[in-house]
Amino acid sequence: MTNKAKKLFALISFILAALSSQHVLAQQKTLFCAESIEYNNLMGAAMCQFYCKQYSPDNCLESELKNGWKVDTASPKQVPEGIGDAKCTCIGQQYVLSKTSDKSKSTGTAFNKEIELLKKENELLKKEVLMLKNELNALKKKP
Numbered sequence: 001m002t003n004k005a006k007k008l009f010a011l012i013s014f015i016l017a018a019l020s021s022q023h024v025l026a027q028q029k030t031l032f033c034a035e036s037i038e039y040n041n042l043m044g045a046a047m048c049q050f051y052c053k054q055y056s057p058d059n060c061l062e063s064e065l066k067n068g069w070k071v072d073t074a075s076p077k078q079v080p081e082g083i084g085d086a087k088c089t090c091i092g093q094q095y096v097l098s099k100t101s102d103k104s105k106s107t108g109t110a111f112n113k114e115i116e117l118l119k120k121e122n123e124l125l126k127k128e129v130l131m132l133k134n135e136l137n138a139l140k141k142k143p
Contacts, residue, residue, distance in 0.1 A: 028098045033060035034090040048088035051081035055090050069097040
């Protein structure tokens with residue numbers, strides 16, 4: 001096999017390997033959902049609930065799941081809030097969410113077609129390399 005044919009074969013193999021791996025475009029975000037509160041006497045329950053309300057919208061996690069987000073991880077978390085000595089802690093769960101982009105679904109067909117074309121081209125190159133090997137062996141045998 002000539003040096004040029006080896007390089008071409010390696011390049012095509014690399015491209016095929018890269019394209020055949022799953023290319024998924026995904027979005028990721030974190031979400032904190034407050035489930036309870038802790039407060040001191042200076043803060044008061046009403047003020048603490050006001051601060052923690054930003055972390056506990058109605059159906060905090062459920063609305064995200066309905067919009068196609070999936071939970072990757074969940075862990076307990078506490079978020080301190082307040083001013084000065086008036087302290088409050090929002091207690092809940094920290095979620096890492098991910099969502100597969102619709103764009104990746106539409107481009108999946110194009111990737112598959114390109115992969116098929118590259119596979120066919122790779123097969124043709126393999127045949128060409130084999131023919132070149134045979135030709136080289138025939139040339140070596142000539143006196």
